[in-house]
Amino acid sequence: MPGVIDYETMNVDPLPGIWSPVQWDLSEDEHLAELEAQATASLLNAVDVPEAVLRLMLNETSIQRAFDPPPGYDPEMQGEWDSDLVTFEFERPLELEKVVRQNDVLVIEYDFKELGRWVFEIEPEAVHLHRI
Numbered sequence: 495m496p497g498v499i500d501y502e503t504m505n506v507d508p509l510p511g512i513w514s515p516v517q518w519d520l521s522e523d524e525h526l527a528e529l530e531a532q533a534t535a536s537l538l539n540a541v542d543v544p545e546a547v548l549r550l551m552l553n554e555t556s557i558q559r560a561f562d563p564p565p566g567y568d569p570e571m572q573g574e575w576d577s578d579l580v581t582f583e584f585e586r587p588l589e590l591e592k593v594v595r596q597n598d599v600l601v602i603e604y605d606f607k608e609l610g611r612w613v614f615e616i617e618p619e620a621v622h623l624h625r626i
Contacts, residue, residue, distance in 0.1 A: 501600040501616045504543065509572060510564040510588040511541035512581055533557055544602050544614045545588065548623070552609060556585040573596050 520528060534555050539545045549555050560583040561574045591611070592603040602614040603626075615622040 498618045499616060499619060499621065501599065502595070504616065506542050506593050506600070508542060508566060509546070509568055510566050510583065510587065511537055512560060512564065512567070512583055514573070529580065535540050537582055537584065543602065544616070545590075547615060548588070548604060548606070548612055548614075549584070551623070552586070552606070554586050554588075554609065557582045558585045583604070 495547060496570050508601065528551070534557055537557055538555065542551075551571075552594075560581045561577060564587065566585055567575065569575060571591070584608070586609075588604050588606045588609075594601040598617055600614075600616040602616070603611045604614075610625045613624055613626055
């Protein structure tokens with residue numbers, strides 16, 4: 495028997511994902527190795543699940559240093575931007591276009607610019623993803 499997806503409580507919002515590694519005392523080589531080992535996985539963990547799934551399916555997980563807050567960054571919800579922290583963002587941004595919650599389905603639409611528009615339809619027992 496398949497598991498049931500609780501689409502009613504799945505978080506989806508337009509805030510851009512950012513990630514800053516734990517800051518502790520390491521040698522320079524250890525610090526660089528730690529950044530390489532954690533950055534992409536931690537940033538994927540910081541974004542909404544549908545965005546992470548779409549990025550993984552399209553192999554769009556390349557990251558870069560973020561020196562300034564990304565468009566749509568909300569300091570009231572995400573905290574004040576601290577340019578002294580090492581922070582990463584995805585190289586290719588995507589935009590959450592629409593979220594529609596209905597009785598038995600959550601519909602999420604993303605605009606991935608030149609990679610197209612993508613729609614998730616998440617039901618209790620199925621997930622559909624297609625390009626529009």
